[in-house]
Amino acid sequence: MKNEKTKKGLWKSWALLAGVLLIAAVLLLIFPDRQTAARNTIWQYFREMIAILPAVMVLMGLFSVFVTKEQVVRYLGKASGIKGLLIAILLGSLPTGPLYVAFPLAAVLLKKGARISSIVIFLSAWACIKIPQELVELQFLGLEFMALRLILTIVFVILMGVSVEKLMTLGGRGKTGGTRGGGQHELESI
Amino acid sequence: MSITVIFINLFALFCLVFAMIKDRAKAKQALIVGLKSFVQILPTVLLIVVIIGLFLAFAPPARVAQFMGKQAGLAGILVISVVGAVLHIPALTSFPLAASLLQKGASVAAVAAFITTLTMVGMVTLPLEIKELGIKLTLLRNVLSFVIAILIALLMGVIL
Numbered sequence: 001m002k003n004e005k006t007k008k009g010l011w012k013s014w015a016l017l018a019g020v021l022l023i024a025a026v027l028l029l030i031f032p033d034r035q036t037a038a039r040n041t042i043w044q045y046f047r048e049m050i051a052i053l054p055a056v057m058v059l060m061g062l063f064s065v066f067v068t069k070e071q072v073v074r075y076l077g078k079a080s081g082i083k084g085l086l087i088a089i090l091l092g093s094l095p096t097g098p099l100y101v102a103f104p105l106a107a108v109l110l111k112k113g114a115r116i117s118s119i120v121i122f123l124s125a126w127a128c129i130k131i132p133q134e135l136v137e138l139q140f141l142g143l144e145f146m147a148l149r150l151i152l153t154i155v156f157v158i159l160m161g162v163s164v165e166k167l168m169t170l171g172g173r174g175k176t177g178g179t180r181g182g183g184q185h186e187l188e189s190i
Numbered sequence: 191m192s193i194t195v196i197f198i199n200l201f202a203l204f205c206l207v208f209a210m211i212k213d214r215a216k217a218k219q220a221l222i223v224g225l226k227s228f229v230q231i232l233p234t235v236l237l238i239v240v241i242i243g244l245f246l247a248f249a250p251p252a253r254v255a256q257f258m259g260k261q262a263g264l265a266g267i268l269v270i271s272v273v274g275a276v277l278h279i280p281a282l283t284s285f286p287l288a289a290s291l292l293q294k295g296a297s298v299a300a301v302a303a304f305i306t307t308l309t310m311v312g313m314v315t316l317p318l319e320i321k322e323l324g325i326k327l328t329l330l331r332n333v334l335s336f337v338i339a340i341l342i343a344l345l346m347g348v349i350l
Contacts, residue, residue, distance in 0.1 A: 006230065013233035020240050027244065034247040042243035045286050049235055051195045054228065055202035056282065061224025062209050065216050098280070100315045103322040110323065120331055128281070128309035135198045136282050137305075140289040143194075144350060149302055152345055156338040164330050 052139050056132045060096040063131070067094045069105055076122060077112045085158055088118040092125025102126045116168050121161035128153055231280060238283040242290040251295045258296035260347075267343055270300045274307035275336060278314040299347025306339035 028035050072091050079087040095102075106119045129150065137146040209217040258266050279287075288301045311332050312319065319328045 010230060010233070013230075013237070017233045017237045017240070020237055024240055024244055027248070031248075038243045038247035041246040041290075042239055045239045045242050045290070046236075048195075049239060049286060052198045053231075053235065054224075055199045057224040057228040057231075058202045058206055058221065059224075060227055061220035061222070062205055062217070064223055065220040066209065066213075098315075099309075099312055100318050103315075103319050107322040116327070120327075123331065124310060124335065128306060130281075133281050133285075133309075135201070136285045139192075139194050139198065140285040141292070141301075145298070145302075145346075148346055148349060149305070149342065152342045153306070156342055160331075160334045160338055164327070164334060167330055168327060 048139060052136065056135055059132045059135070063094050064096045067091075069095075072105060072122075073108055073112065076109055076118055077114050079118055080115060084115060084118050085121055085161065088121040088161070089125045089129060089154060089157070092122045092127075093129045093131055095126065096130065096132065099123070099127045115165065117161035117165040119161075120164045121157055124153075124157040124160065129157070231282065234280055235283055238279070238287055242286060246290055246294065249294055254291070255295035258291060258300040260297045262297070262300065264344075266297070267300050267303045267340060270296075271303045271307045271336060271339055271343070274304040274339075275311040275332075276313045277308055278312070279308070281309045284308045297347060298350045299343040302346040303339050303343035306342055307336060310335040310339060 024038070028038055072095060075087055076084075076091055092102075102123055106123055109119050109122075110116070134146060134150060137149070206217065206221075209220060256262065258270055262269075274284075284305050288305050291301050291304070292298070316328065316332070319332075323331075
């Protein structure tokens with residue numbers, strides 16, 4: 001069933017692409033003076049993308065196979081202190097998949113008693129400090145931009161993790177409030 | 191071919207060879223996973239490339255600068271942060287999009303804000319996050335992520 005769903009999503013993406021191509025063709029027929037500019041940029045961006053996309057996908061595949069969810073839960077569950085924060089960043093930067101894949105994982109970790117700061121940092125690292133992602137940023141925005149944003153993000157994400165934990169514990173003990181229903185079956189499978 | 195392209199491909203090749211030596215079966219499996227993700231993301235990547243082509247060919251630079259350039263100031267950064275938070279596209283495709291915005295005259299700060307909220311704040315996935323992590327943690331995380339995205343953007347604008 002899951003397979004069918006992704007297949008349907010894939011069809012949708014291709015249909016969307018066809019639709020936009022049609023709009024592009026019509027627009028460029030009405031404004032022929034823009035044709036060269038459009039063709040040149042499309043070709044340029046396509047070449048830049050296709051030159052790194054296979055490599056990025058290989059890396060994503062490697063991370064997803066070699067770094068399992070079980071390992072993430074095991075290492076992050078017992079991490080603490082400054083070392084814990086660094087482990088959370090490192091673990092978040094390795095696995096792949098969109099952010100919503102990380103939510104059930106974080107719910108399991110909360111239930112297992114991991115620090116809130118570690119979980120927030122892990123989620124944030126998962127969202128925007130992933131290695132394959134950084135490589136694409138390097139390609140399109142350059143080393144200066146990528147490195148500076150990476151450093152600033154790490155600093156602020158750590159500050160955010162610590163503040164969220166403070167704010168959560170300030171407001172009473174309901175720290176695993178919403179996980180009761182959601183994380184249950186994942187917990188059993190891990 | 192640029193140094194970046196060579197570096198990225200060599201890095202991937204190095205990791206692949208290392209994985210092959212460590213565990214052949216797993217490395218093969220990783221390649222299949224990678225191929226599947228490639229097929230899956232390809233139409234979206236092509237879509238973004240075409241949209242960038244149209245954007246660069248048609249959008250008047252003066253307009254882009256007006257909304258996302260230096261003179262747009264904090265208001266411009268705020269608007270593009272909201273756009274980034276609401277948009278739900280793969281992070282990988284946000285970087286070429288950001289590059290095209292820069293090329294058209296958007297400021298570094300605006301582009302940094304856009305990428306950061308796009309990846310860290312998820313309006314579309316909010317219900318799922320609330321279900322898994324609870325409403326309090328979810329709101330705190332998303333609101334603070336939005337705030338730090340703007341701080342990161344402002345700092346980047348000052349430094350770069």
